[in-house]
Amino acid sequence: MTTNLKTFTIIPGLNMGLLAPRELGVIVAILNKYAVPMAKITPAQRLALLGLDESKYEQIKAELKPLTRPASANDLDYVHACPGSQWCKFGISDSLALGARLEQLSLAAPLPAKVKVGISGCRMSCAGPYVRDVGIFATKKGWTLVFGGNGGGNPRLGDIVAEGLSDDQVVDLVRKCLTVYQQQAKYKSRTARFMERFGIDALKAAVL
Numbered sequence: 001m002t003t004n005l006k007t008f009t010i011i012p013g014l015n016m017g018l019l020a021p022r023e024l025g026v027i028v029a030i031l032n033k034y035a036v037p038m039a040k041i042t043p044a045q046r047l048a049l050l051g052l053d054e055s056k057y058e059q060i061k062a063e064l065k066p067l068t069r070p071a072s073a074n075d076l077d078y079v080h081a082c083p084g085s086q087w088c089k090f091g092i093s094d095s096l097a098l099g100a101r102l103e104q105l106s107l108a109a110p111l112p113a114k115v116k117v118g119i120s121g122c123r124m125s126c127a128g129p130y131v132r133d134v135g136i137f138a139t140k141k142g143w144t145l146v147f148g149g150n151g152g153g154n155p156r157l158g159d160i161v162a163e164g165l166s167d168d169q170v171v172d173l174v175r176k177c178l179t180v181y182q183q184q185a186k187y188k189s190r191t192a193r194f195m196e197r198f199g200i201d202a203l204k205a206a207v208l
C-alpha cells in the first residue's frame with residue numbers, strides 16, 4: 001500500500017483488474033462506511049482511494065485485507081490483460097489466461113527497473129502492447145511478442161521479437177527476453193532505453 005497524502009493505493013495485484021460482484025460489493029460497503037469520496041482503478045491494477053481521511057487508513061487497510069491478493073511472484077510491476085476471448089467478441093485468444101501465467105513467472109534475479117506487461121486478445125491492442133515493456137497481442141497465427149515499449153514522457157514503440165507463438169512459446173520467450181534484459185541493462189534503465197542501446201537484432205540473436 002502506498003500513500004501520497006491524499007491518495008492511498010491499496011490492493012496490489014487486482015488479478016489483471018478482474019473483480020467479482022461479491023468483491024465489488026465488499027469494497028463499496030467499506031468505501032461507504034469510511035466516506036471515501038472517490039475510488040479509481042489505476043492502470044497498474046490497483047485500487048486508489050481518493051480523498052481518504054488519513055486517520056482511517058489503518059482501519060480501512062485491515063478491513064480490505066481479506067480481498068488483498070498476494071503480489072506477483074516475480075518482479076513484474078503489473079500485468080494488464082484485456083478481456084480477450086473469454087469476454088470480448090473480438091477476442092481471438094485468451095489474454096486473461098496468458099496474463100495469469102505471466103503473473104506467476106518466476107525469474108532468477110531482480111529486474112533492473114519496472115517491467116509493465118500489456119496483453120491483448122486481438123490486433124486492436126486495447127491493452128497497449130506496443131507501449132509496454134513486454135507487449136503481447138493475438139492474431140490468427142498466434143501470439144506476437146513486442147519488447148521495449150514505453151508510454152511515458154519519452155515514449156517508444158516496442159520492437160517485434162517474434163510472431164505466431166503458442167502460449168508456451170510466448171511465455172518461454174518472455175522469460176528469455178527478460179533474462180537478457182537482467183543481464184545486459186544498466187540498473188534503473190527501462191526496457192525502452194535498453195533496447196535503444198542494445199537493438200532488436202542483438203536481442204533476437206540472443207533469444208531466438
Ligand code: SF4
Nearest residue numbers: 082088091121122126
Ligand atoms: S484487444 Fe481485442 S480482444 Fe482485447 S478487448 Fe480489445 S477488441 Fe477485445
